[in-house]
Amino acid sequence: MDNVILYVRVSTDEQAGRGYSLRDQEQKLMTYCQTNNLNIIAIYREDYSAKTFKRPEFKKLLDFCKKNKKSVNQVIFIKWDRFSRNTAESYQMIATFNALAIRVNAIEQPLDLTIPEQGLMLAVYLSIPEVENHRRSLNVTSGMRRALKEGRYMGSAPLGYDNGRDSAKKPLLIPNKDAVLIQEAFELMATGIYNQKEVLIKLKTKGLKSSKTPFSNLLKNPIYYGGIFIKAYKDEKETIINGLHEPIITKSLFDKVQDILNNRRQKHHTKHKKLNDKFPLKGFLLCPVCNNPLTASTSKGRTKHYSYYHCISPCNGRYVLEEVSQWFNDFLDSISLNGPIKKLFEEVVKEQLSEKAESNKLGPKHFEQIKKIEQKLERLQDMYVDGEIEKSDYQTTKIRYENIVTELKEKEKNDFDEKVLFDLYQKAINKMESIEKQYNNADIEGKRLLLGSIFPNKIHFENKKVRTADVNPILNEISSINKAYRGIKKWDKSKKLDMSHRVTAKGFEPPTLRAEI
Template sequence: MKKAIIYVRVSTDEQSEKGYSLQHQEDRLRQYCQQQQIDIIGFYKEDHSAKTFERPAFNELLKFLKTKRGNVDLLLFLKWDRFSRNAADAYSMISQLTKLGVEPQAIEQPLDLNIPENKIMLAFYLAAPEVENDRRSLNVIAGMRRAMKDGRHVTMAPKGYKNARNEQNRPIIVPSKDAPMVKWVFEEVAKGVLSIKEVWRTARRKGLNVGRSNIWYLLRNPIYYGKILLPAYKDEETKIISGLHEPIISEDLFYEVQDVLDGKKRNPKPKYTAREELPLRGFLQCPRCGRALTGSPSRGNGGTYFYYHCTNGCKERVKAEEVNKCFTKELARITIKDKYITLFEKAAEHYYHQNQERKSEKEVQTEIDKHLQRIKKAQQLLLDGELSAAEYKEIKSQYEPEIAQLERKRQDIEQMDANLLEYVKGTADLLRNLLRYYNNATLPVKQKLIGSIYPKKLIYEKNEFRTTEVNEVIAAIRRLGAAEEKREKEKAPETGGQSEEVIRIGSIQSL
C-alpha cells in the first residue's frame, strides 16, 4: 500500500471570493485515498499565499519528508494551484521532492510526469494561476492609480484621518478626532523650540496614540496638507496630486516643519529691539568668557552712548561706535581684487557647463527609485496575501513622506542649477562692491550680510577682529587668487583662469 501526505491550502481572499474551503479539500483527498487504498501518514493545512514556498505548514511538511526519507510515496493535493502559483518555484520544488522519493500529484488534475508530453499540461496548470495572479495584480494597481489620480487616498487612513464614504459611496478619508492634535504636533515642531522627542511625549500625554518612530513618518507625510503622492510606474513619473480630502494643515506649515527636520530652521533667538547703532549685536563673542555679547544704550555726559557688553559678569564692555568703525575696516581688508572675482566667474561658468547633470541630483533620484521599489514590493506582497493591510500601510506611510521630501530636494537642486550663473553674477557684483553695499544697506540687510560672510561669531579685541573662518565662497576665491599670484610669480603658463576649486551652490546662494 502506498503512503501519502495530504496537503490543503487556501488564502483568505480565495476563500471569500471563490468559495475554496480547507474542509472541502480535506474531505475530497481523504475520500480519494480511501478509494485508491492509499495510507495517509500525514496531513498539513494552512491559510497562506502560494506565491512562494515560504509557507509555515509546507516548511514543516518538507522537514518531515527529509526525516522520513523513503517512507512517503505521494504528496497529494486537490489541484496544482494548491501546490503553487509560481511556475519556476514549482518546477524547483518538484525536483526537490523527486530526489526525496516523493511524487507530487493533484487528484483533480492527475498527470504522469514520466510521460514527456504531460509536462506541457503541467506547464499550463502551473502557469494559469500565475497569469491569474499577475492579471489581478495589474488590475488592482491600475484601479488604485486611477483613484489616486482622481485625488483619492486608497489605503487605510493615516493618523488624524478616518476611512469613510462620500455621497457616491466611494471611499474617502475625513479628519478624525485626532486631527486637532496632529495639527498641534506640526505647529509645535515648526516653532523649533522643543525637540521631536519632546513634542512626541507631550502629544502622547494629550492622547495621540502614535509610536516614537511613526512620528517622523507623520511629519513627512504630504497627505496632511491635502496632497497625495503618486509613485512612478512604468513610463509615468512620480507626481504630487491634489487630494479630494480635507487638509489638516497648510502647505506653508508643512514645509516649515520639513525645514526644521532638515536642520535648516534654527531655534528662535531671544527677541530684542533692533538698533541702527548696534548692527553687530548677536554676532560678537566675548573674548574673556566666550559668551555672546549683547548691546544697549547708556546715558551720560549729556548724551546717549551705545556699547556692546557681556551679561556673564566678566565686565567686558566696548564702545559700539569704535567696534562698528573697525568692522568696516575689516570688510575693506577682506575685499578681493577684481581680477580674482573675474577669475571666479570664469571658473564657476566652466564648472556649470561641465556639470549640467549634477551627481547629487542623480543620488537623490536613486534614493527615490529605491523607496518606490520598496513600496511596489510591499504592494505585491499585499496582493499575494503575505502582508496585512496594516503592515502595508505602515510601510507605505514610512516611505511616501521620504519620497515627497526627496522630490522637493531634487527640484531644489534643479532650480539651483538653472539659476547658478545668476547667483554667480550677483555674488560677484556683491563682492566687488562689498563695503559700499554694507555702508548703504538697511539694518536687516547689514545683519544678513554679516551672517552670510561670517558663519561663526566674531571676536573683537585690541582694536581688531579675529574669527576662525569666513564664507566658503570668499575663502575659495581668496585661495584661488593666492594660487594665481603664485603662478604669476613663478611665470607659469596660462591656464585659462579655470580652477579645480569646487564651491557649493548653497554657499554662493547664501551671499
C-alpha cells in the first residue's frame, strides 16, 4: 500500500461553484484513495495563487517530504493547475520530487512523466491556465487604454496630484499643495540658469519630497500641462492626448523646458555600437571551458578571412563561425513542431480547452448570488427611507454590496473564451513550426528576440550540441518527441506515437484520446 499526501488548492479569486472548493477536491481525492487502496498520511490545504511555488502550505508539504522521503510514495491532487500554473517551475519542482523518489500526479489528468509525449501533455495542462490569465490581463489592458483615450489617468497619482473622482464617480486627478512647487520647478528650469540638481535642492527646502531620478522624470511628464501619454500597443503608435484633469503648467512652458533638456542631453550623447549581422549568437554563447561569454571577430588569413566565436584569456578557446552556426541550426531543427506532431498538438490543445471551457462555465449559484445581493440592496434602501439605519451606515453597506455585485459581473466579462484562447495557441504553435527557417530568414534583431525566447539564460555547447539544460522545458519535450517520431518513421512506419495522457488508473475511467501518425 502506497503512502500518499493530498494537496488541495483554491486561489482567492476562484469560485466554489466551479468545483474548485477545498472540500470538493478533498472529497474526490479521499474517494480515489479509498478505491485504489492508498494510505493518506497528510493533507495540505492551500488558499493561494499557483503562479509560483512560494506558497505557505506547499512549502510545508515539501519540507515534510524532504524529512520523511522514505515514508512518502506519492503526492496527488485533482488537476495539474492545482499543482502549478507555471510550466518552467513545474518541471523543476517535479525533478525535486523525483530526486526524493516521490511521484506527483493528478487523479483527473494522470500522466506517466517518464514518457516524453506525456511530458508535452503536462505542458499543455499547465499552459492553458497561463494563457487564460494572460487573456484576462489583456482585457484589463484594453479597458485601461480605453479610459486613457477618454482622458482619464490610470494608476497612482504623480507628484502634485491626488487621485480623486468626478461627478460620475470615475477617476480624475486633482492638483494638491505640491502643485505650486511643480510649477516653480518648470519655471526655474525654463530660465536656463539652473541645472536639475540645483532646482531640486531649492525646492526640497520648500517641502518638495523627491529624489534625483524621479525629479528628472517629472520634468519630462506631459501630465503637468494636461496631456496623457499612451504607450504604443500592437498597431497603435504612442501618442499624447488631452486629459480631463486640470493642468499645473502651460504647454509652452513644458516645451521650453524640453528644449533645454534636449540640448544638454545632446552634448553628452554617445552612439551605441551597431549589432553585427554576422554574429547573431554573440552575447548568448558561453565558453564550454571557462563559462565566460564568447566574443566574436574576423581575422585575415593568407588567402581569405576567417570568422570565429572565441574566448578571451585564460583559455583562449575559439570556435569556427560556420561550425557553430551548423550546430545551432541542427538544434533549431530538433525543436521545430513539424507535420503530424503539429497537428496532434493542436488536437490535444483543442480538447483540453474544450474541457476547461465546460468546467469554467458559470453555474446557477453565480447568478443566484447576484440576485440575492441586489435584493439586499433594495431592502437596505427601504430601511434607510424608513429611518431604521443612519445615513453613514447606509452608504458604507451600499458601497460594499455594490462592489460585490460589480466583482461578480466582472467575472462574467472575463469568462473563459475557448475560441479566443485556441486562436492564441494556434498562433503560438504556428510560430513553433520550422523555427530554423524563421531564424535564418530574420534580421539580426529578429534572431536575437527568438534566441531570448528559447533560452532563459545563456547558451552552452557540449560535444558540439546545445546543452538541453539551458532550453525552455517545453522545447525539450518537443525535441524528445521529434526524435521518437523520426525513429519510428525510419524503422517501423506502422507504429504509433501515442500522446494520450489518459493512462487509466484503477477505479477511474476517463475518456481516451489517441492519435496515429
